[in-house]
Amino acid sequence: xxQTNADTPAGAGMTRRSFLKRSLGAGGLLLAPTLLPGAVWxxxxxxxxxxxxxxxGNGLMGAGHLQRLAxxxxxxxxAVCDVDAVRREAxxxxxxxxxxxxRPGAGSEGCAACAxxxxxxxxxxxxxxxxxxxxxxxxxxxxxxAQAGKDIYCEKPISVTLDEGRRVAxxxxxxxxxxxxxxxxxxxxxxxxxxxxxxxxxxxxxxQVFALYGxxxxxxxxxxCQAYAAVFDLARCGEQYxxxxxxxxxxxVPDGLDWDMWVGPAPWRPYNRLYHENPSPxxxxxxxxxxxxxxxxxxxxxxxxxxxxxxxxxxxxGPVEILHPGSGGCPTLTLRYAQGTLLxxxxxxxxxxxxxxxxxxxARLEGNFGGLFVGERGWLTTMSVGGRLExxxxxxxxxxxxxxxxxxxxxxxxHHANWLECLRSRQKPAADEEIGHRSASIGHLANIASRxxxxxxxxxVRETFDxxxxxxxxxxxxxxPWA
Numbered sequence: 001x002x003q004t005n006a007d008t009p010a011g012a013g014m015t016r017r018s019f020l021k022r023s024l025g026a027g028g029l030l031l032a033p034t035l036l037p038g039a040v041w042x043x044x045x046x047x048x049x050x051x052x053x054x055x056x057g058n059g060l061m062g063a064g065h066l067q068r069l070a071x072x073x074x075x076x077x078x079a080v081c082d083v084d085a086v087r088r089e090a091x092x093x094x095x096x097x098x099x100x101x102x103r104p105g106a107g108s109e110g111c112a113a114c115a116x117x118x119x120x121x122x123x124x125x126x127x128x129x130x131x132x133x134x135x136x137x138x139x140x141x142x143x144x145x146a147q148a149g150k151d152i153y154c155e156k157p158i159s160v161t162l163d164e165g166r167r168v169a170x171x172x173x174x175x176x177x178x179x180x181x182x183x184x185x186x187x188x189x190x191x192x193x194x195x196x197x198x199x200x201x202x203x204x205x206x207x208q209v210f211a212l213y214g215x216x217x218x219x220x221x222x223x224x225c226q227a228y229a230a231v232f233d234l235a236r237c238g239e240q241y242x243x244x245x246x247x248x249x250x251x252x253v254p255d256g257l258d259w260d261m262w263v264g265p266a267p268w269r270p271y272n273r274l275y276h277e278n279p280s281p282x283x284x285x286x287x288x289x290x291x292x293x294x295x296x297x298x299x300x301x302x303x304x305x306x307x308x309x310x311x312x313x314x315x316x317x318g319p320v321e322i323l324h325p326g327s328g329g330c331p332t333l334t335l336r337y338a339q340g341t342l343l344x345x346x347x348x349x350x351x352x353x354x355x356x357x358x359x360x361x362x363a364r365l366e367g368n369f370g371g372l373f374v375g376e377r378g379w380l381t382t383m384s385v386g387g388r389l390e391x392x393x394x395x396x397x398x399x400x401x402x403x404x405x406x407x408x409x410x411x412x413x414x415h416h417a418n419w420l421e422c423l424r425s426r427q428k429p430a431a432d433e434e435i436g437h438r439s440a441s442i443g444h445l446a447n448i449a450s451r452x453x454x455x456x457x458x459x460x461v462r463e464t465f466d467x468x469x470x471x472x473x474x475x476x477x478x479x480x481p482w483a
Contacts, residue, residue: 051423054079054120056141057132058091060283061155065130066091070098074420079112081120085256086278088113115258117141121148128178128423131155134286135293136266139164140482142179146171153419155182157302157440158433160294163475165437165444166463172433180419180429181436183306185369187415190389190408191382195311197400204376206341209308210352211371212300213333213345213446215239219288219299224281225274241333242451243290248272265482266291297443301345303369305442306431307382311373312341315435318460319343322445327455331355333446343371345446364390367408384408448473 053075055066062082069075080091095111114120120129121144128151131141139159145152152172158181159165172179185191198206217239219225220232231246250270253259259271267290269275275286287293294302309315319335332351335343344356349365349372352358358374359365365372367387373380380391389404391397397404415430422429431439441463448470449456457466465471 050074050076051420052076052078052123052125052127054081054114054123054126054129055091055132056081056117056120056129057134057137057155058082058084058087059132060280062087062091062132063094065132065153066094067098068416069130070095071102072416072420077111078123078126079114079120081114081117083115083258083261084254084276084278085115088115116261118144121145121150126150128152132182134262134284135160135298136291137264139168140265142168143171146175146177146179149175149177151178151423153180153182153416154436156306156436157294157297157443158436159440159444160292161473161475162441162444162463165440169433169437178419178422178426178429179433179436180415180422181306181431181433181439182415183303183431183436183439184410184413184415185303185307185382185384186310186430187413187418188384188408188410189412189414190402191307191370191384193400193402194380194382194389195307197396198311198373198375198380199313202399203373203378203380203396206312206373206375208356208358208374209312209341209343209371210346210349210356210358210374211304211308211343212347212349212368213241213296214300214347215241216244216288216295219295224285228274240450241296242447243288243293243295245290246288248274254278263291263479265478267477268479294440294443294447296345297440297447300368301443301446302440303385304371306435306439308343308371309438309442310435311371311382312337312339315438318438318441318458319445320458320460322449322456322458324449324453324455326453329455333450335442335445343442360392363392366390384410444474 051074053069055062055069055077058066058080066077066080069077077095080088080095082088082091092111092113120126129145131138131152131154133141135157138154138157142152142154142158158168197203216237217234220234225232228248231248237244249272251272253271262276263269269289269291275289275292284293284298287295287298306315314337320338321336323330323334323336325332330342330344332355333345346352352365352372353361353363359379365381367383368385370382370384378392378396380396381389383389388408418430445458451473452470456470
């Protein structure tokens with residue numbers, strides 16, 4: 001294939017020119033998506049005013065997005081795309097069942113099932129796509145969707161390398177698309193209140209922030225991995241944090257799965273059920289592999305980084321130094337921001353008390369996603385998924401006019417609503433492409449320092465390290481024909 005655009009690779013098997021010609025037809029490159037004049041979120045919407053959307057990826061997360069879109073009268077879910085025939089057919093069936101129940105007689109039997117996402121991008125009636133594929137596909141499909149004139153909602157992290165994330169941001173800007181990163185936590189009202197409070201300086205100068213950054217031990221100790229214990233060799237690699245390459249034994253590819261397309265631009269790995277199987281064993285089962293995911297970044301930091309950097313007022317920049325514990329200074333991997341704030345990455349919340357002694361021993365710290373902020377006036381958390389908002393002194397919650405709840409309700413987020421509103425207004429959504437890139441970058445920076453085993457300085461403006469080998473790790477080679 002030929003590459004004709006410096007900011008991004010074109011679709012495999014065709015040039016960028018032929019891909020766009022096929023996708024859009026003459027004169028269709030920068031047409032805006034179907035708008036919703038006069039429509040209000042949650043209000044009744046006529047069929048002609050709905051946003052035509054396609055779902056790319058129908059795993060566990062994808063199934064959640066499918067129902068969110070299919071039950072929303074503002075969207076018309078036109079296609080479900082997956083390289084696994086079982087998942088795409090199940091998706092199409094589910095959409096048509098929902099439409100038969102909620103939109104009887106409205107011509108709701110038209111949801112297609114596609115194996116190749118480029119078929120979706122070629123459809124003129126598709127205004128936007130929701131990308132819920134494995135991490136290694138996020139950047140490529142986002143870039144191609146932008147080239148095809150589609151608006152984009154992409155799950156986190158939006159890239160598996162620093163270079164990929166920058167190319168996504170460039171492509172979205174170049175083609176004038178609306179891009180929302182799937183960090184729903186930013187759109188939970190209670191978390192927004194806490195972040196605004198910190199951002200406005202009302203916690204005082206923030207000295208320390210803590211976020212989870214777990215090793216691969218728990219993932220590779222899972223029951224489904226036990227048969228491959230000799231390959232993983234946990235005694236040697238269990239405390240590793242950066243993704244690693246594992247030579248898993250080849251297994252027969254299940255019927256109906258296009259494994260070559262599943263791997264796509266990533267380094268080739270023979271099929272093994274730990275990467276993909278039905279029914280799915282859980283969310284992101286492939287994330288332990290450097291070919292397809294970003295390990296601790298996928299598991300933890302991709303959820304927390306956006307909220308943390310937003311609260312710090314750094315969502316469009318990033319840290320200036322990554323401090324490796326082996327270099328001294330901090331007992332765990334730490335990122336330093338220009339204003340002096342330190343973001344400590346810990347493998348459990350116990351380390352906040354036992355290693356850093358940053359909060360009282362009786363402090364209740366629970367939840368997988370979010371940050372713990374220690375400022376001059378006290379400390380606050382932005383926890384979700386298994387945890388609740390915590391902090392001291394209690395008067396901070398009175399100042400925020402915020403009541404503590406047993407657990408932050410993830411379902412209360414308005415992230416899709418914000419995306420929809422911006423599809424209409426053409427404004428930037430809450431977690432736009434640059435924020436998505438800068439959030440994913442936190443995990444990539446941490447993984448590079450962890451892999452190299454040394455501290456690094458980072459220029460968030462030029463996006464370069466002070467280290468030649470680290471700079472080489474900003475990108476990776478891609479598999480042919482995805483070149």
